[in-house]
Amino acid sequence: MRISALAADAGLPVATVKYYLREGLLHAGTATSATQATYDAGHLRRLRLVRALLGPVGLSVQQARAVLQLVDEPGDDLYSTLGRAVSALPPAAAPPGDESDPYPRARAALTALGQVYDPDFPAVAQLEGALAAAESAGMPMSAERLAHYGRVLSDVAEFDLDRMPQEPRGAVEYTVLGTALYEPVLLALRRLAHQDAALRRLQRAE
Amino acid sequence: MRISALAADAGLPVATVKYYLREGLLHAGTATSATQATYDAGHLRRLRLVRALLGPVGLSVQQARAVLQLVDEPGDDLYSTLGRAVSALPPAAAPPGDESDPYPRARAALTALGQVYDPDFPAVAQLEGALAAAESAGMPMSAERLAHYGRVLSDVAEFDLDRMPQEPRGAVEYTVLGTALYEPVLLALRRLAHQDAALRRLQRAE
Numbered sequence: 164m165r166i167s168a169l170a171a172d173a174g175l176p177v178a179t180v181k182y183y184l185r186e187g188l189l190h191a192g193t194a195t196s197a198t199q200a201t202y203d204a205g206h207l208r209r210l211r212l213v214r215a216l217l218g219p220v221g222l223s224v225q226q227a228r229a230v231l232q233l234v235d236e237p238g239d240d241l242y243s244t245l246g247r248a249v250s251a252l253p254p255a256a257a258p259p260g261d262e263s264d265p266y267p268r269a270r271a272a273l274t275a276l277g278q279v280y281d282p283d284f285p286a287v288a289q290l291e292g293a294l295a296a297a298e299s300a301g302m303p304m305s306a307e308r309l310a311h312y313g314r315v316l317s318d319v320a321e322f323d324l325d326r327m328p329q330e331p332r333g334a335v336e337y338t339v340l341g342t343a344l345y346e347p348v349l350l351a352l353r354r355l356a357h358q359d360a361a362l363r364r365l366q367r368a369e
Numbered sequence: 370m371r372i373s374a375l376a377a378d379a380g381l382p383v384a385t386v387k388y389y390l391r392e393g394l395l396h397a398g399t400a401t402s403a404t405q406a407t408y409d410a411g412h413l414r415r416l417r418l419v420r421a422l423l424g425p426v427g428l429s430v431q432q433a434r435a436v437l438q439l440v441d442e443p444g445d446d447l448y449s450t451l452g453r454a455v456s457a458l459p460p461a462a463a464p465p466g467d468e469s470d471p472y473p474r475a476r477a478a479l480t481a482l483g484q485v486y487d488p489d490f491p492a493v494a495q496l497e498g499a500l501a502a503a504e505s506a507g508m509p510m511s512a513e514r515l516a517h518y519g520r521v522l523s524d525v526a527e528f529d530l531d532r533m534p535q536e537p538r539g540a541v542e543y544t545v546l547g548t549a550l551y552e553p554v555l556l557a558l559r560r561l562a563h564q565d566a567a568l569r570r571l572q573r574a575e
Contacts, residue, residue: 208507215506242571249560269557278565286564290557297550300421301414302543304554311528312551312558315521320562322517324570337508342563344503345518346556348510351475351496352518353555354455354548356526358492359484364530365448 166192169202173210180210186224188213188231212336220343221253230339237331244331245338246284252343256285257292268294275306276313319349372398375408379416386416392430394419394437418542426549427459436545443537450537451544452490458549462491463498474500481512482519525555 170177183189189209192200212234216227233248250256264270266282269290273280281287297304304312323341328334375398376383389395395415398406418440422433439454456462470476472488475497479486487493503510510518529547533540 211505211507215502215508219502219506242567245567246564249563273561273565278561279568281564284561284564286557286560290554290561293550293553293557296421296425297546297554299417300425300546300550301417302421302546302550304551308528308532308551312525312555313562315525316555316558316562317566319518319521319559320566322514323563324566326514338563340503340506340508342560344499344506344508345510345514346559347499348496348503349518349522349555349559350552351492351499352522353525353552354492355479355484355490355496356519356522357455357529357544357548358452358487358490359479360523360526360530361448361451362485 164202166200166202169206169210172207173214175210175214183210183213186228188224188227212340215340215344219347220340222251226251230335234332234335234339237335241331241334244335248335248339249342250285252339254289256288266291268298272304272309272313275309276317278313278317370408372406372408375412375416378413379420381416381420389416389419392434394430394433418546421546421550425553426546428457432457440538440541440545443541447537447540450541454541454545455548456491458545460495462494472497474504478510478515478519481515482523484519484523 164172166180167177170180173180180189184191189206192202192206194200213227213231216222216230217224222230230248230251233244233251237244266287269287270280270282272290272294273287294304323345327337327341370378372386373383376386379386386395390397395412398408398412400406419433419437422428422436423430428436436454436457439450439457443450472493475493476486476488478496478500479493500510529551533543
């Protein structure tokens, strides 16, 4: 298809598609003449991914380019590639302190959960910040709550990994989008579950 | 204690404490002379709450004041007060369309989960936006995933509600802080559970 048809199918202005081409976010079409090229379903699929990364996921063009490079060239060490891809997502990790134990709360929490603790993984800094904020507000995560949340989210993680595509490029794309796009779903569902559970308790009490 | 001791205990500059007093976020102390007042543990506790609302929770002074009013005067309808308190938290809900069915995806999802659907509750708009974003990225929430996440978060909600203080003011405070402060913990734990589960699978495969 022509670039105009591609843009129309993706629901984007032609100028935006040309901008993505210039920025290297979308691979070039197949030249059919000196001034024209043709695009296929692979381009449409990529446009949808680019739009998600720049839109709801909230990446800059530069960050999106880095993620797309990992999708395109996942390499042999898929575990490390997935880690790097998720690390590119917001929120940006706070830089580690130069102390010997920069994330004591996260380390203790992950140890209690029996999970791997890798201070280089940005979600560790994210967990440390979240635990510190709860603590300083006078609502520290109890060991009981941590164990419960941790068990529940391991259950979610197993579910998510069971459905990860085998093929490496698809696996990176699934991991990036599944991490970023389902997070707001999870938070909204928690708030709604609170509301639903509170209403049921109220009705039982009446 | 004097205001200087209160500020020191809260880890805040005296000027900040005076600002909270002027803005009505902190209740006045007991006057001991024309120019001095004394403060107690209740003030310290409130300061910690105010600091959390303006800091990690991310509210404006005006939003924090609205939440604090609900904490101070929860009224007789606690369910509605809790709903209003959570509604004051970010993210701000998109204004509802004026159509007859503004949140079709959220309505379908909650119906499938057997949960109450109340379009006036902002988390409904939040869920609608999250589901629409996943859909347009080509990663719609499957019925299976929705059922799984929904079940898991109902489990979290029951855990959270079981630990809600009976006393209304404490219940509002717990709900606001527990919603806002534990959300980043949940998201970090999901990312870390993914990493942990992926590593375990890799090790089993070797």
